[in-house]
Amino acid sequence: MTTTATAPKQTMAFQAEVAQLLKLVTHSLYSNPEIFLRELVSNASDACDKLRFESLNNAALLESDPELKVRISFDKDAKTLSITDNGIGLSEQEAIDNLGTIAKSGTRDFMASLSGDQKNDAQLIGQFGVGFYSGFIVADRITVESRRAGLAPEQGVRWSSEGTGEFEVAQIERADRGTRITLHLKDDAQDYLNAYKLKGVINKYSDHISLPILMEKEEWKDGELISSTDPEGGRQPGGMVKTGEWETVNQAAALWTRAKKDITPEQYDEFYKQISYDQNAPLASTHNRVEGSTEYTQLLFIPSKAPMDMFNRDKAAGVKLYVKRVFIMDDAQALMPVYLRFVKGVVDSADLPLNVSRELLQESRAVKAIREGCTKRVLGMIEDLAANDADKFATFQTEFGAVLKEGLGEDFANRDRIAKLLRFASSTTDTTTVSFADYKARMKDGQDAIYYITADTLAAAKSSPQLEIFRKKGIEVLLMADRVDEWALNYLHEFDGTPLQSVAKGAVDLGKLQDEDEKKAAELAQTEFKPTLDKLKDALKDKASDVRATSRLVDSPACLVVQDGDMSTQLARMLKQAGQAVPEVKPILEINAEHPLVKKLVESSNFDDLAHIIFDQALLAEGGMPADPAAYVKRVNALLV
Numbered sequence: 044m045t046t047t048a049t050a051p052k053q054t055m056a057f058q059a060e061v062a063q064l065l066k067l068v069t070h071s072l073y074s075n076p077e078i079f080l081r082e083l084v085s086n087a088s089d090a091c092d093k094l095r096f097e098s099l100n101n102a103a104l105l106e107s108d109p110e111l112k113v114r115i116s117f118d119k120d121a122k123t124l125s126i127t128d129n130g131i132g133l134s135e136q137e138a139i140d141n142l143g144t145i146a147k148s149g150t151r152d153f154m155a156s157l158s159g160d161q162k163n164d165a166q167l168i169g170q171f172g173v174g175f176y177s178g179f180i181v182a183d184r185i186t187v188e189s190r191r192a193g194l195a196p197e198q199g200v201r202w203s204s205e206g207t208g209e210f211e212v213a214q215i216e217r218a219d220r221g222t223r224i225t226l227h228l229k230d231d232a233q234d235y236l237n238a239y240k241l242k243g244v245i246n247k248y249s250d251h252i253s254l255p256i257l258m259e260k261e262e263w264k265d266g267e268l269i270s271s272t273d274p275e276g277g278r279q280p281g282g283m284v285k286t287g288e289w290e291t292v293n294q295a296a297a298l299w300t301r302a303k304k305d306i307t308p309e310q311y312d313e314f315y316k317q318i319s320y321d322q323n324a325p326l327a328s329t330h331n332r333v334e335g336s337t338e339y340t341q342l343l344f345i346p347s348k349a350p351m352d353m354f355n356r357d358k359a360a361g362v363k364l365y366v367k368r369v370f371i372m373d374d375a376q377a378l379m380p381v382y383l384r385f386v387k388g389v390v391d392s393a394d395l396p397l398n399v400s401r402e403l404l405q406e407s408r409a410v411k412a413i414r415e416g417c418t419k420r421v422l423g424m425i426e427d428l429a430a431n432d433a434d435k436f437a438t439f440q441t442e443f444g445a446v447l448k449e450g451l452g453e454d455f456a457n458r459d460r461i462a463k464l465l466r467f468a469s470s471t472t473d474t475t476t477v478s479f480a481d482y483k484a485r486m487k488d489g490q491d492a493i494y495y496i497t498a499d500t501l502a503a504a505k506s507s508p509q510l511e512i513f514r515k516k517g518i519e520v521l522l523m524a525d526r527v528d529e530w531a532l533n534y535l536h537e538f539d540g541t542p543l544q545s546v547a548k549g550a551v552d553l554g555k556l557q558d559e560d561e562k563k564a565a566e567l568a569q570t571e572f573k574p575t576l577d578k579l580k581d582a583l584k585d586k587a588s589d590v591r592a593t594s595r596l597v598d599s600p601a602c603l604v605v606q607d608g609d610m611s612t613q614l615a616r617m618l619k620q621a622g623q624a625v626p627e628v629k630p631i632l633e634i635n636a637e638h639p640l641v642k643k644l645v646e647s648s649n650f651d652d653l654a655h656i657i658f659d660q661a662l663l664a665e666g667g668m669p670a671d672p673a674a675y676v677k678r679v680n681a682l683l684v
């Protein structure tokens with residue numbers, strides 16, 4: 044190759060995160076070193092995809108070399124292995140930027156989440172995707188020579204590093220467009236200087252890459268005669284000798300274009316791992332060719348583990364868009380609703396134009412049809428897990444149950460299907476496996492609503508004063524502590540004809556579940572107790588919008604509720620913490636007239652202090668914080684003394 048340095052080289056330091064990552068790569072991933080080849084071939088393939096895409100608008104970029112491919116070769120004497128592509132290439136600045144820093148968002152969070160435990164960290168690193176840097180698992184020096192498509196031959200670049208603190212870059216002349224990565228193999232990685240071994244690794248990880256991967260053909264060459272006295276020959280093996288001819292060593296057909304029956308489960312899993320950076324096999328997959336008014340192929344996976352940043356709704360979705368096998372874009376958000384952003388996979392459309400932009404995608408009718416089709420398939424996959432694989436469905440719930448709930452507010456067309464797939468904890472069970480249908484089947488005679496409570500934690504929900512009357516009457520209440528619960532449940536008013544009712548909103552109306560005596564007692568309390576309630580209202584006028592007697596409490600003196608339709612105090616608190624403006628809603632204080640503390644209050648000489656204590660304690664009981672904690676402590680201490 045004609046690559047001569049034409050400018051002095053510069054030495055530069057890696058970004059601190061890269062240096063740290065490199066250490067981890069070489070120490071944590073050594074147990075599975077062969078993944079380096081998968082990563083480098085995948086980068087080469089991405090580089091070719093990018094060039095193919097850019098050349099749609101600028102055919103000159105292909106120069107006189109339009110057939111995109113990856114070549115793998117090795118040199119036993121020099122102990123080097125190289126991966127060469129004729130893709131988009133790198134300019135000098137791109138080499139500095141892309142191979143010296145990590146641009147991925149979340150790098151810092153990722154670094155912080157590492158535990159120091161090699162096995163765990165290796166898993167995490169696998170998920171994060173170390174890409175190019177994985178070369179340093181097997182190499183003690185990596186040289187990258189590249190020229191960006193469209194730049195002149197003198198504007199090539201050579202990048203080189205030993206994978207410790209720094210790297211060198213120099214401008215070089217390079218006739219060929221694209222990138223060659225040369226690995227100077229460590230002593231314990233010399234087994235990669237072997238065509239058979241390399242083919243095995245390619246077959247395992249890179250078979251589905253749609254680009255041809257080429258290796259030089261070798262021939263067995265006889266060596267010298269060792270013994271002329273042995274008539275059988277007795278020749279010394281001459282070894283394999285390169286022939287100068289190149290052969291394609293992978294299937295070179297994008298996996299999703301192949302017939303389902305020709306694809307093994309292992310191949311699906313491997314493809315998933317490749318596109319998702321996940322080391323674990325997926326929980327479920329679906330592969331279909333859809334024909335009709337819009338034509339496309341979908342290959343979609345549900346991972347078995349949620350990503351670290353799953354609750355970032357702006358996070359790019361995981362579905363790649365291809366048009367007639369040409370890669371168009373990663374993370375095509377328009378292809379999947381936001382609440383299914385954990386799905387990974389590929390959609391290959393036969394109808395979209397090759398130059399489709401993100402903006403165009405948003406408006407396209409074909410894309411809308413694809414999104415609807417993909418949504419149905421994914422819900423189908425989850426339903427299938429629910430019906431046929433309890434273990435996997437439980438994993439799904441743990442990892443993605445909360446995100447799925449967002450669908451109630453986002454996807455009205457599929458709301459009923461989504462509601463059926465949700466599972467909850469409840470006041471009468473210890474597991475988080477209760478569906479609305481299970482709940483309905485266990486409803487008491489005369490019960491006409493599905494009761495639920497939202498709280499910051501399951502423990503807080505479970506011990507909430509609002510549950511007391513339900514517990515006394517043996518009525519099950521669904522416990523909800525996911526952040527999205529309250530928002531999502533706003534959109535679900537009923538399930539299969541039965542209304543949903545929050546036990547922390549509005550007055551309790553147990554309807555037919557309350558007997559006549561109980562109703563009378565409640566009414567009586569309301570009138571007899573009126574003077575005390577009025578006094579309380581006055582004492583707490585800055586804190587409570589109303590004070591009333593309640594029959595929902597058994598062991599607690601008081602609790603807070605909000606009007607039907609108002610935001611719960613818990614949601615308001617959460618939004619405030621997130622820095623959002625929240626309309627000030629004063630809760631209603633409900634009093635248990637039967638409680639000794641309340642009875643004491645009626646005759647108390649320090650009525651106001653006790654009133655404030657009761658209010659603040661009701662707030663504490665639901666996980667809130669008194670507006671003036673110091674005043675609260677002072678009042679309680681005065682009582683204790």
Ligand code: ADP
Binds near residue numbers: 131141173175
């Ligand atoms: P990732 O591929 O996840 O972005 P990598 O560390 O593997 O991270 O690569 C970093 C960047 O270096 C890539 O995003 C790409 O811009 C560039 N790069 C790596 N390999 C090549 C290649 N063969 N040709 C062109 N650019 C490459």
